Amino acid sequence: MFKRVLIANRGEIALRIIRACKELGIETVCVYSKADADGPWLRFADRAICIGPGPAKESYLNIARIISAAEIADVDAIHPGYGFLAERADFSQACRDCKIEFIGPSPESMAMLGDKVECKRTAKANKVPIFPGSEGSIEDEEEAVTVAAKIGYPVIIKAAAGGGGRGMRVCRNEASLRANIRAASQEAQAAFGNGSVFIEKFLERARHIEVQCLGDKHGHAVHLYERDCSMQRRHQKVIEEAPAPNVARKKIEATCEAAARLIRAANYSGAATVEFLMDEQQNFYMLEVNTRVQVEHPVTELITGIDIVKMSILIAAGHALPFRQRDIHIKGAAIECRINAEDPDQNFRPSPGKVATWEAPGGPGVRVDSHVVPGYSVPPNYDSMIGKLIVHGESREAALIRMSRALAEFRVEPIKTNIGLQRRLISDGEFRRGGVDIHYLERLLK
Ligand code: ADP
DSSP states (O other), X not given: OOSEEEEOOOHHHHHHHHHHHHHTTOEEEEEEEGGGTTOGGXXXXXXXXXXXXXXXXXXXXXXXHHHHHHHHHTOSEEEOOSSTTTTOHHHHHHHHHTTOEESXXXXXXXXXXXXXXXXXXXXHHTTOOBOSXXXXXXXXXXXXXXXXXXXXXXXXXXXXXXXTTOSOXXXXXXXXXXXXXXHHXXXXXXXXXXXOEEEEEOOSSOEEEEEEEEEOTTSOEEEEEEEEEEEEETTEEEEEEESOTTSOHHHHHHHHXXXXXXXXXXXXXXXXXXXXXXXXXXXXXXXXXXXXXXXXXXXXXXXXXXXXXXXXXXXXXXXXXXXXXXXXXXXXXXXXXXXXXXXXXXXXXXXXXXXXXXXXXXXXXXXXXXXXXXXXXXXXXXXXXXXXXXXXXXXHHHHHHHHHHHHHHOEEESSOOSHHHHHHHHTOHHHHHSOOOXXXXXXXXX
């Protein structure tokens, strides 16, 4: 087992990883930026090392500085958390070059799954459902038009190296496709250093359903079932839940098994999520694979009883998965509401600043993953998520009631938060019926 782990992240996920390490008897080293000098999570680490100023480029995204800190602190491994460097194959490679274990996949499997064209090819070979579309990247305008005519409009142009919702264009007819294909490729080249684009069928009304997977270094991979993350705004998830409501279990289970096959085929070790869109006929189409622990991992932890962050560490240390697929069962239902420091009445403008009052909910079935304490000042430099409220209940209905109760207990002042909006969403009729689509929230806010 590792003796000492460096955490290349901040906020709630840094604290989540510290907690997992402590329970595994591992020492922790946090790196932090000057903007996070007062970060409450740093107090729980055995050591904290400042790696630079507030801007992420000069700190949390700076590979050289993080590796230097890891060498100074003499750690065995680095946990990247999510965001920042978590999906950078060059970071995984830099760790390998310095003989530090990267807690996540090898640079090879990360690069393969991270390239959308490559990933789709492997998915297809393993009978994972994918969107109808071009087989590989599109080389010219005529090829794009031929493929689109075959699959039918609307289509979406995507960059092979795209991410974060950037580099996508929806085309509703041939003229629009012709007008956009070259610009999309040039834009991808400028943004990602890779001009390769492809097209696929665009779904007007879809739900986002993803599958949590774990793979070890001994060729085993399992899935931990699905999460429904359809409540989104600008491609950002707002509420996540499991199991997905109102979907035939047979279809879900076939999709979960396909996801585990893909992870196994990629020789993947660590936690991964295979994301899908589901159409109104409950057909699934793979979107992409996230090669890291996700924000919404607690939802799955609550319904399966498996500690995903601990598993990610154990796997990196070479342990075999301690369970088989048939040992993994769903118990009850779980829901997560992301709590953001933002003002929903001012177009979700970030609302950083001092948190004088922080009264988090508690009681049976309630979990709060947050680094915030009263008096903490939310810096303006990073993502506005300040915590996650996750509840577990014996049924979806019970979890919804519990979430309403917990949100009503939550008091954060004087900064603005989305807690009021979350209360509205949890009691929203359509949401309670189960199965809102990915554009539902944006329609509601109009
Ligand atoms: P990124 O890596 O940039 O996040 P994704 O492939 O995951 O890109 O797509 C981001 C979002 O774009 C999805 O969550 C979905 O809302 C929308 N999207 C992507 N592909 C399609 C599609 N074929 N049909 C409908 N919406 C899509």
